[in-house]
Amino acid sequence: MAEMPSRLAVEGLTLVRGEHDLISGLSFHLAAGTAVQITGANGSGKTTLLRALAGWVRPEAGRIIWSDRNGPLAERPALAYLGHRNGLKADLTPVEELAFAARLHGNRDNVRILDSLDRVGLRPCADRLCGRLSAGQQRRVALARVLLNENAVWLLDEPLTALDADSIVTFQDALMQHLRRGGMAVLSTHQRLSLATECLRTLALEASGAR
Amino acid sequence: MLANAVVARDLTLALRRRSRVIQPLIFTLICVSLFPLALGAEVNLLARIAPGVFWVIALLATQLGLEGLFQSDYEDGALEQWLLAPYPLPLLIAAKVFAHWLLSALPLILMAPLIGVLLGMNLPVLHALLVTLLLGTPVLSLVGAIGAALTVTQRRGGVLLSLLVLPLYIPVLIFATTALEQAAAGLDYTAHLLLLSALAVLALTLAPFAAAAALRIALE
Numbered sequence: 001m002a003e004m005p006s007r008l009a010v011e012g013l014t015l016v017r018g019e020h021d022l023i024s025g026l027s028f029h030l031a032a033g034t035a036v037q038i039t040g041a042n043g044s045g046k047t048t049l050l051r052a053l054a055g056w057v058r059p060e061a062g063r064i065i066w067s068d069r070n071g072p073l074a075e076r077p078a079l080a081y082l083g084h085r086n087g088l089k090a091d092l093t094p095v096e097e098l099a100f101a102a103r104l105h106g107n108r109d110n111v112r113i114l115d116s117l118d119r120v121g122l123r124p125c126a127d128r129l130c131g132r133l134s135a136g137q138q139r140r141v142a143l144a145r146v147l148l149n150e151n152a153v154w155l156l157d158e159p160l161t162a163l164d165a166d167s168i169v170t171f172q173d174a175l176m177q178h179l180r181r182g183g184m185a186v187l188s189t190h191q192r193l194s195l196a197t198e199c200l201r202t203l204a205l206e207a208s209g210a211r
Numbered sequence: 212m213l214a215n216a217v218v219a220r221d222l223t224l225a226l227r228r229r230s231r232v233i234q235p236l237i238f239t240l241i242c243v244s245l246f247p248l249a250l251g252a253e254v255n256l257l258a259r260i261a262p263g264v265f266w267v268i269a270l271l272a273t274q275l276g277l278e279g280l281f282q283s284d285y286e287d288g289a290l291e292q293w294l295l296a297p298y299p300l301p302l303l304i305a306a307k308v309f310a311h312w313l314l315s316a317l318p319l320i321l322m323a324p325l326i327g328v329l330l331g332m333n334l335p336v337l338h339a340l341l342v343t344l345l346l347g348t349p350v351l352s353l354v355g356a357i358g359a360a361l362t363v364t365q366r367r368g369g370v371l372l373s374l375l376v377l378p379l380y381i382p383v384l385i386f387a388t389t390a391l392e393q394a395a396a397g398l399d400y401t402a403h404l405l406l407l408s409a410l411a412v413l414a415l416t417l418a419p420f421a422a423a424a425a426l427r428i429a430l431e
Contacts, residue, residue: 054291054294054295056291056294056427056430056431057431058431078295078297079295080295081291081292081295083288083291084288085286085287085288085291086287086288087287087288087289087290087291087292088287088289089224089283089287089289091223091224091227091228092220092223092224092227096220096223100216100220101292103213103216104213104216104292104293104295104296104298105295105296105297106213106297106298145292
């Protein structure tokens with residue numbers, strides 16, 4: 001992990017979708033080694049909040065401040081984002097996809113690619129086309145991509161969609177390991193996560209804004 | 212280099228769906244062969260209109276692959292992954308446009324001598340055709356990328372894309388075809404080539420940035 005942000009602070013964040021306020025005046029903070037689980041009804045702005053944290057949606061009001069030990073960072077740190085779409089090409093294999101993702105982050109270590117496929121239990125499917133994999137397997141390839149570059153911040157949008165029970169356990173282990181190394185994570189999911197309570201907070205979004 | 216990886220990825224994808232590579236070629240061949248059928252096989256007439264015909268077909272053929280340039284990456288979420296990369300987005304876009312050019316324009320350029328002979332072009336005109344294609348087609352791909360980025364959220368954006376982009380192709384078409392006319396008349400056409408080169412430089416420096424801005428808006 002090149003730069004290690006130690007804190008994320010969100011202050012009075014207002015996000016607008018079309019004409020109406022999706023999230024208004026949301027504030028929370030997150031320290032290194034912890035995760036925040038966003039819950040809320042469909043359409044309450046979970047995805048938009050994650051995209052705002054990634055820097056793709058401009059906040060209507062409020063600030064998102066990433067900081068490290070020396071104070072606020074000028075830019076958002078390198079992060080891993082998993083959206084509800086996996087970002088995989090049906091005509092490429094998991095190994096090709098991960099190799100490209102590694103290159104995108106300036107990383108050419110091929111051992112890590114197989115290693116992260118191993119961690120999600122997809123080593124046997126490494127050379128099959130993504131289009132031939134099941135929905136759950138594709139999701140696991142996308143999760144392997146999150147593990148791949150060891151980014152300090154993970155933003156995960158419904159990471160458990162289509163995963164089977166074993167994979168959910170694997171995912172939680174990986175997340176816990178990430179947090180123990182001082183990483184941060186913001187994830188939206190409705191499932192109850194069995195992480196150590198000191199590591200996990202929940203943030204409930206309401207349709208009219210945050211509590 | 213990352214740009215290599217982007218190009219290699221797009222080429223791999225194209226080769227796994229070969230129809231996408233072959234379609235523009237077949238399209239060009241069919242269009243070209245329609246002209247002698249429609250206008251009669253009078254060699255003088257064909258030779259006179261051939262450069263213009265070829266250029267119009269080149270415009271339309273480049274147009275074919277454009278719609279999908281960013282669309283699939285947008286729809287399957289790959290574009291979001293690009294935005295996470297510590298590389299400038301315009302660089303990634305330039306690499307993608309280069310891959311598009313390799314797949315749509317390069318085969319056309321390689322095919323040009325054959326088609327030129329079919330249409331009865333003489334050697335100086337054929338030479339001029341190749342040079343104008345080499346200078347002009349990158350502009351088509353680059354300008355097209357702006358249109359493709361602007362229409363990426365439209366599911367059936369093909370017509371809109373044509374409306375946006377084809378008018379912008381007109382300067383290229385004019386300079387290229389006048390150069391070919393000059394060549395056919397045995398005159399010097401360096402000035403037209405210089406203008407085409409200027410367009411190419413302009414497109415190369417501005418289009419990736421414009422397309423990047425459009426994609427960022429699309430993802431917001």
